Amino acid sequence: MNLVYRVVLFLISGVLYLLKPFSAKLNHFLESRTSLFKELVIFRNSYHGSVAWFHVASLGEYEQARPVISVLKCEKPEMAVVVSFFSPSGYNNVVHKPHQNVEFITYLPLDRKSLAEKFVALLKPDLVFFVKYDLWFHHIQALKESKIPVFLIAASFREDQSFFGVFGSFFRQNLLAMDWIFTQNEKSLRLLKNIGYSKASMAGDTRFDRVASTAASPKALPEIKNWTAERPVVVIGSAWDEDMKLLIPLINSRPNYCWIIAPHDLNPEPMNRWTSQIQLQSKRYSSWSSTDSNSVLFIDNIGMLSSLFQFAKLAYVGGGFGKGLHNILEPMGFGVPVIFGEVKNPSKFPEAAQSELEGCGFSVVNEESLMECFAKLEQVDFYQKAVDSAQNWVKSNLGAADRIIEKVSKLSSKI
Incomplete structure (x- = not known):
């Protein structure tokens, strides 16, 4: 099976390069890796340390790694941190911004044996952390051959994943090679x-x-604060068409609110279409002033959303009806109750069901259920109970990064 994997990777690499001229995304995926070595x-x-x-x-996985990086840097400030990305969207979002505690950001080369061995040999890491699920066989084998400690953090497993299937023996090698696996839940341990x-x-x-860290020190954004004044604010994060079909009637029915909408896709076409259907005055952040009288503000940039939740009375998080629910924990870090569309694959987003059990997350299936849910959250007692639940849930789940580094320090002499 290992030989089959190598042959398949070789063939895939060849096909990717053949198709490169016909796809801008594929061209970017390959060209962006040409200078990584x-x-x-x-x-x-x-840096020789x-x-x-x-x-x-x-x-998303980088955000899960950041608390661990922060704790590691507190324990070992002289140790350099290198972060590799597989996805261009992730890499492009961070590479041009300053990131505290990270010395170098790179792409991961394709998982060819020669490339993986070269990457490990040049980087010479002392500790390695894979985050959640993105495990690559030849890179892991190169690390093990060099006797470098390897850990998997924020692991969240499901029965239908390749590791646990009838033909999962090859993929299980990636798990069995880990020096320790830190899971998010008991099910993954089982x-x-x-x-x-x-x-x-x-x-x-x-x-x-x-x-919790973001909520403790969000970006100030005084222009947003000035605009919202004393009005209640709803922040809609990662909005898709499926979400906006439900939300637009709600927006039109609540002119006394400020509505901040961060689309999933910054393509202007959906924003133009949504604006034409919204009866309230709408503006885009790139051409907006805090003295404008609009009630709806579209955020046509990347990077602001997590700090915008500080102004929210309520949040709606998109993606549940589509490819995947965005991070509902971001608003809850500020103690903000969250509404979201019914998740198609709940096993991939267990936090959605858990938030409902906790009483701070609310799943809706159509326009009618959204209206009913919103009306409930406008009731003072019901709303306050949801706020308290969000705060308590986040508080009771803090400390994962500390637990990881504490265990790693016992397993490795490098910390």
């Missing part, structure tokens, strides 16, 4: 036990640490 050499020549390498798939893996513990979801 050169840049890696430059970094390593400028110890290195911790964190690999993430995209932006699934690991079922395949005979015992070097694991439940640390919890590091996103709680991350959202």
Whole structure:
């Protein structure tokens, strides 16, 4: 099976390069990796100390890694942190911004044996953390051959994943190679036990640490504060068409609210269409002044959303009806109750069902249920109970990053 994997990766690489001229995204995916080894050499020549390498798939996994990076830096401030991305969307969102505690950001090369071995040999990491699920066989094998400690953090497993299927023996090699696996929940521990893996513990979801940190020191955004004044605010994060079909009638029925909408896609076409259907005056942040009298503000940039929740009385988080629910924990870090569309694949987003059990998350299926839910949350007692639930849920789940680094320090002499 290992040989089959190598042949398949070789063939896929060839096909990708053949198709490159016909796809801008594919061209970017491949071209962005052409200089990664050169840049890696430059970094390593400028820094000769110890290195911790964190690999993430995209932006969401990076957010889960950040609390662990922060705690690691507190314990070992002289250790450089390198973060690798697989996804261009994740990489492009962070590479041009300053990131505290991160010394170098790179792409991960394709999982060809020669490329993986070269990457590990040039980087020479002392500790490695894979985040959640993005595990690559040849990179992990190169690390193990070099006797470098490897950990999987924020792991959240499901029965239908390749690791646990009838033909999962090849993919299980990636799990069995880990020095320790830190899971988000008890179910993941049970699934690991079922395949005979015992070097694991439940640390919890590091996103709680991350959202609490963001809520403790959000961007000030005084122009937003000035605009909202004393009016109640609803922040709609990662809005898709499916979400806006329900939300637009609600928006039109509540002219006394401020509505802040951050679309999932910054393409102007959906925003133009939504604006034409919204009866309240709408503006886009890029051409807006805090003295404007609009009630609806579209955020046509990336990077503001997590701090916008500080102004919210309520939040709606999109994606549940579509490809995947956005992070509902971000608003809850501010003690803000969250409404979201019914999740198509609840096993991928267990926090959705848990938030409903906690009493701070509310799933809706259509326009009528959204109207009913919103009206309930306008009741003072019901709303306050939801706020208290959000605050208590986040508070009770803090500390995952501390638990991870505490265990890693016992397992490795590098900390």
